[in-house]
Amino acid sequence: MGKTRIKKGDLVQVITRVRGRRNADGTKTSDLGKQGKVLEVIAETDRVLVEGVNRIKRHTKARPGVEGGIVEREAPIHISNVQLVDPETKKPTRVGIRTEQVERDGRTKTNRIRVAKRSGKDI
Structure with a gap:
């Protein structure tokens, strides 16, 4: 379990094949x-659910209150198999961190901002 720089709502691209x-x-x-x-x-588990990627079909049995049938949904993919998409170039990029000092109410606060390595733009 590692630290991830990919967050919910980010646009990512699959960079490897899923075997089998x-x-x-x-x-x-x-x-x-x-x-x-x-x-x-x-x-x-260091995994992400990505919209439209790694779709599986789950065969569910009908139960009281639940309709049975074939349900298609996304399955998790390992986080190392995806890479964040640069907002400017729309290509995969690595993510860096830039720190910024902000002074508010007499206190100094450090903000961590994610930066696309490819273009240098904030994410």
């Missing part, structure tokens, strides 16, 4: 290069 994924006809499938918004960050 196949289409219905048996051919290999990949989400490599897809971009999507982070729906959830699961810090305990």
Whole structure:
């Protein structure tokens, strides 16, 4: 479990293939290069849920109050397999941290701002 610089709502791109994924006809499938918004960050397992990436079909049995059928949803992907998208160039970038001193009510506060390494712009 490491410190992550990817947050909920960020735009990320898949930078590696997910092994073992196949289409219905048996051919290999990949989400490599897809971009999507982070729906959830699961810090305990270092995984993220990305909109439209790593879609799975879950076959659910009908129960009282719950309709059965095939439910399609996103599955978590490891955080090392995605990279933040630079807001200016729309390409994957590493993330840096810039600190800024702000004085408010006679106190000095340090703000940490995420910065795209590719363009130098704030995220």
